Amino acid sequence: MKREILYQKIAGTIAWQIKTGIWKAGEKLPSLRTISNEYGVSLNTAIQVYYELEKEGFIISRPKSGYIVNYKPLNLSAPATTQPSAQSPGKEEADLIMEVYHSIEDSSITRFSLGIPEDVLLPIAKLYKELTKAMYSLPGNGTRYEDPQGNIRLRNYIARFAYSWNGNLTEDDIVTTTGVTNSISLALSVIARKGDTIAVESPVYFGILQLANSMGLRVLELPTNPVTGIEPDALRKVLPQINLCLLISNFSNPLGSCMPDEHKKEVVQMLAEYNIPLIEDDLYGDVFFGHSRPKPCKAFDEKGLVLWCGSVSKTLAPGYRVGWIAPGKFKDAVIRQKHIHLISTPTLNQEAIANFMENGRYENHLRRLRHELHSNSLHLAQSITYYFPEDTKIIT
Template sequence: MKGEILYQKIAKTIAWQIKTGIWKPGDKLPSLRTISREYGTSLNTAIQAYYELEKEGFILASPKSGYFVNYKPLHLSAPTTTQPKIKYAAEENNDLISEVYRTIEDLSITRLSLGVPEDILLPIAKLNKELVRAMRSLPGSGTRYEDTQGSPKLRKYIARFTYNWNGLLSEDDIVTTSGASHAVSLALSATTQKGDTIAVESPVYFGLLQLANSMGLRVIELPTNPVTGVEPDALKKVLPQIKACILISNFSNPIGSCMPEEHKKAVVKMLADHHIPLIEDDLYGDVFFGNSRPRPCKAFDEEGLVLWCCSVSKTLAPGYRVGWIAPGKFKKEVLRQKNITLISTPPLNQETIANFMENDRYENHLRKLRQELHANSLHFVQSIIDYFPEETRIIHPQGGFMMWVELDKKVDTTELYYQAMQQKISIAPGRMFTLQDQFNNCMRLSYGHQWTPTLEERLKTLGEIIKKSM
């Protein structure tokens, strides 16, 4: 009984420290041995105290990294389920997109708009060594064309890596691409033709909308829950109209949703019953904050109708443009389309990534990246609570590094973009992520940065600009 009372007392003390801000979201707590020593108790009692805190939602255990504050204030509201009009639309906002990315190389700007991790979060020195190694080992130092399907070495490591979600892929199932966008482009080329209609989430990554419009495809945007993703019932209603569906099933860009497994299974079966291909962009699946990687829709594909697209652009080397696709029954057509548009993916970049994937180095890097990004997400949540208007709606990210922010209806985030840029702060206005007139009061923020007092000050400044705009 004494031990039980003591662990509860320790837990209560730490919980009070978290509630009062002594420990802030994202902070790493003392180790179990430190707690045991400071409170003069056994290691088992310290474990029980942390377990109690984890059960109550105050902290989160990160494997091999320790315990982190994960306090969720009760007054935080989630964004509403989106309600786009279920109709074809094509009002692309190219000027706004170009404006947001026009100053991409200006290092004086705090780029909360950019959907890639900051350089300091990436193992650049190690990649440089592997790049030199690749130049020395490849025929012609990597200057020659290679087989259209891509590097066998890289495809082998990709296939092995799918064990994380019980994937049953072999290297022959994989085709390498120049990033995930290229993979999606090949998938659309293999499954649709000009004039066809496709279904997507709403909001959705603007690059997918631009790609669909450039190919002459009609786009139907579907209602999307900020936590559970696209609404299966809404998809069911448009099945007679569509030739393909594109989903970012895990930690969607920009809204951050992650489809539950029962929804993934239902969507895969629903589409298979109607012989409709599913193009799955699983770019963020490896950046999970829970205990295990969420399985993609591809894990439930029995008919070969799911074209699984992925890359290392968001986790390891954005500029290398190394991606891949597991096209299922569409492999022959995907290879034909790749041969037409690209012939060969750059061998040097592929060899560099394949070398880095050896000996679990990629998994070790991902573990550190997930830890950093999860802590960042908690810092961002707390800063938004502290500095943004009370009406602000966000969700606690489950993974990835995008945060969808819904502001008061009076705020126009396109105007907010220009106001914030005067203070060297860049955001991604919500209007970029739809072909319809919606999300004008929303924005996407990226927390793929190293957390610093300067970054917190930038968020505070952004909050002040928002309040003035109201």
């Protein structure tokens, strides 16, 4: 990338951070050397970054004090808490969804509707090597059925990785699946019956509505704050009416809300009082922009009522269809349902992902991915502020 484009890109990122109040007026910005190290650029490029920001009026230079923020940020208000609609998606909406997926290989279409990473963000060459390695190392070159519970090395890694959010799991607590949708489907097949009422966020991911409708479930949408997720008080009021609950607790789709730990703990405890299972879609939990991974509701589960679902579809290999579920007290029933519907999960793909995850390679990839996605999100928000109407609301 040309130097002038690179310094402008970095300057744009810092400018957006200043505009949105991440850096406040009067605060001292990182040193030139820190900027150089953080963005992997030369000291001269870092100087160009701050020169550009100073020229645009975002910062000022003070002798012996460095660079100081000299800008009053925009006051961007977040959208209000949602008011759920009683209307369920009909055939027309379902047909539109299928049209989107039928066009998935059309390179002329920019796919804003599909939340999957572009190829440039994925370690494709390394995954290819691991897939080849798996083919040669497995009995029958990977043509044999897997244990119904799933690849033991993959389950072991997922259990160890769960310690990042204080998850007290072992490999025996995990069942592998073909992705989060499959995890949720298995969970619903075990704990839900036709006519049951399921509580969800509003708005909720369309795939969840499709699953619920296909099983004859009644959907009860909960008021949802775009920053903090569902309102615990709203859930408390409907507890006598529901049979199960399904939440995307971390960075929900489509709102992007992330429930605070105290809300997660409160929700888990109140559901446990009524012996109501919680299916937790934690698909996006590893794609955080802060210093530490947010805990899932599973971290507060003491009765085995939280069925925690995850996958590498949004972080590593969408097409490999590798996911998992920690079903708690429902584990044996989930394994039986998996065996009925799938017999086993794809042997080669699981082994390849397990190979890649060893020795810290997955954590290193996640760090790079989060950095790129964070930078992209800042630039997108910056463009929305510039090009969209003035009353546009945005969550940062």
